Amino acid sequence: xxxxxxxxxxxxxxxxxxxxxxxxxxxxxxCKSEFTKEEISEYEEKRGNVLNSxxxxxxxxxxxxxxxxxxxxxxxxxxxxxxSTTATFCVYCKNTAILxxxxxxxxxxxxxxxxxxxxxxxxxxxxxxxxxxPFTPNEFTNPKNIDEMRGIYIPFWIYDFTVTGSINGxxxxxxxxxxxxxxxxxxxxxxxxxxxxxxxxxIPVDGSKNFDTPTMNSIEPYDxxxxxxxxxxxxxxxxxxxxxxxxxxxxxxxxxxxxxTTTDVLKKKVTGYTTVNVTKTNHKTNTIKQEYVxxxxxxxxxxxxxxxxxxxxxxxxxxxxxDIPIDKKKVIKRWLIVFAITFVIVILISIFIGGSV
Numbered sequence: 001x002x003x004x005x006x007x008x009x010x011x012x013x014x015x016x017x018x019x020x021x022x023x024x025x026x027x028x029x030x031c032k033s034e035f036t037k038e039e040i041s042e043y044e045e046k047r048g049n050v051l052n053s054x055x056x057x058x059x060x061x062x063x064x065x066x067x068x069x070x071x072x073x074x075x076x077x078x079x080x081x082x083x084s085t086t087a088t089f090c091v092y093c094k095n096t097a098i099l100x101x102x103x104x105x106x107x108x109x110x111x112x113x114x115x116x117x118x119x120x121x122x123x124x125x126x127x128x129x130x131x132x133x134p135f136t137p138n139e140f141t142n143p144k145n146i147d148e149m150r151g152i153y154i155p156f157w158i159y160d161f162t163v164t165g166s167i168n169g170x171x172x173x174x175x176x177x178x179x180x181x182x183x184x185x186x187x188x189x190x191x192x193x194x195x196x197x198x199x200x201x202x203i204p205v206d207g208s209k210n211f212d213t214p215t216m217n218s219i220e221p222y223d224x225x226x227x228x229x230x231x232x233x234x235x236x237x238x239x240x241x242x243x244x245x246x247x248x249x250x251x252x253x254x255x256x257x258x259x260x261t262t263t264d265v266l267k268k269k270v271t272g273y274t275t276v277n278v279t280k281t282n283h284k285t286n287t288i289k290q291e292y293v294x295x296x297x298x299x300x301x302x303x304x305x306x307x308x309x310x311x312x313x314x315x316x317x318x319x320x321x322x323d324i325p326i327d328k329k330k331v332i333k334r335w336l337i338v339f340a341i342t343f344v345i346v347i348l349i350s351i352f353i354g355g356s357v
Contacts, residue, residue: 018237021115087240109230122298153294155207155243160289165262166195171273205250207243
């Protein structure tokens, strides 16, 4: 038997209920009823208790490729998901399927930043970056391709640190002067040492191997004041992944960022010199706090000439990144048209001048 899943039903008409980014509530697309977090939490608790009692006797199945098989709670169809997926969609009824058994223990997020931007916002932003670019490939303006824009919660680790750091190095002060018509250059070398204590709050590290880390970093920052305690209901209507990079691995990147920043800040304290060269650093980093969180991202992948182009939009702030390639065929076509028009004009001018003579 396939594994059970968790969904959310409208408290009024029992239709599929999704999170509403604009109102920061849950809105039914059928009867238009809206519900608060408190109302959904009460529903989720009841639904969660039923699901837990059911899943104790339900075994997990896998297909021949090792993919997990679940049952859609709405239509009963099979839902296939890989190990890292925690929320997905039924391809038949489009119902959200929250794979609750993958959101327990260490994989249960501490907090989440909900979506504030809708799919319509993301699609409009993407269309705007395509505007005014005549050589944009047709694949990037095809409505079917654009409709594949998906909202997904990406796992992140965030850390609070204190860093006690010190730097040592050499600084040079160079001055030039003229005596008797001769230019002289004087260089003096000094040793320096700077030290200090610094605190860092909420340094983020991408917790998924499935997404390009530079891309995820590029759509930062997020406004952490929007972080709320995680509940499964925020996943309604969206995809989600669990972390595939554990905290022990992720914290190395966070510590490196904190210590490099500490070095830069201390180096800026060495002033009044022509050059400053840090030769030694010594940092001691203490972890004050770490949390496992989910951040909202709108993603669109479009394939052109056997290359996949990814567009990512911060689901909270709307910051969008991605490159639009140039369709060389369109460039050649435009050049040929211009050449043809120019050629015809030259011929007509020649005929006109010849006829006049």
